[in-house]
Amino acid sequence: MYVQYWKFASRAVQGDFGKSWYTDTPAFKLVLERMPPTLYLTSAGLLAALLIALPLGILAALKRHSFVDNACTMLAVAGQAMPIFWLGIMLIIIFAVRLKALPASGYGxxxxxxxxxxxxxxxxxPITMRLVRSGVIEIMNMDYIRTARAKGVGENTVVVKHAFRNACIPVITVLGLQFGQLLGGAIVTETVFAWPGVATLTVDSIRNQDFPVVQCAVVLLALIIVSVNFVVDMVVGLIDPRIRIG
Structure with a gap:
């Protein structure tokens, strides 16, 4: 058993995961061909999450205990409870089937x-918005924020330059940890929208019992997650010089 594993590991390091049992094509080649659409979708999803979470999180923190704060909190809870496949299907029904404004599936x-x-x-x-809210609330009560206000610094400058920058540190860290879940969510998203990515390839390979492709996809996705977390640690160190990377 250990001899077989050693042979697999030594070949995998060289990018040799064998050939697909279904198409007789090198598994590494198949996965690499499907990798760009998945990375594009994941990056776009991350951007969409930030565009939603950052403004709402800051707004909820600045309007603490108000109607706006309660509405944002309820929206975050609803978003966490909402299944990805249900949201995807609803979007297809509304924007693709009824309004015919967007394509229901495909890539390009x-x-x-x-x-x-x-x-x-x-x-x-949702989780990003709640982190931003709690981070901004905590930072806004710090002494240096009071000092900046006492010096006559504008409220927008206080929020953007002082509070938001420091509140982003835990958010960036969590985004790195959540990147793996984002790739996991891509499996459902790609399936719903027939997106030609690695996730769809992996699901099809599991159905076809095409184990070389499954192994290659899992290993490469794991390497991507590790690399993203490494980059996140470096970025956090650049933002906050107090954090030592060693």
Whole structure:
């Protein structure tokens, strides 16, 4: 058993995961061909999550205990409870079937990105919004914020330059940890929208019992997650010099 594993590991390091049992094509080649659409979708979903979470989180923190804060909190709770596949299907029914404004599936133009990216972003936005809210609330009560206000610094400058920058540190860290879940959410999103990515390839390979492709996809996705978390640690160190990277 250990000899067999050693042979597999030594070949995997060289990018040799064997050939697909279904198409007789090198598994590594198949996965690499499907990797760009998945990375594009994941990046678009991350961008959508930030565009949703950052403004709402800051607004909820600045309007603490108000109607706006309660509405944002309820929206975050609803977003966390909402299944990805249900949201994707609802978007297809509304914007593709009834309004005929966006394509229901496929890949190629910017219009194909809108619904899948929003679906994937809605999966990550609630936790990010709540982190931004709690971070901004905590920072706004710090002494240096009071000092900046006492010096006559404008409220917008206080929020953007002082509070938001420091509140982003835990958010960036969590985004790195959540990137793996974002790739997991891409499996459902790609399936709903027939997106030609690695997730769809992996699901099809599991159905076909095409284990070389499954192994290759899992290993490469794991390497991507590790690399993203490494980059996140570096970025956090650049933002906050107090954090030592070593």
């Amino acid at each position: 133009t910017w219009q194909h990105f809108l619904m899948p990216a929003f679906t994937l972003g809605a999966f990550l936005a």
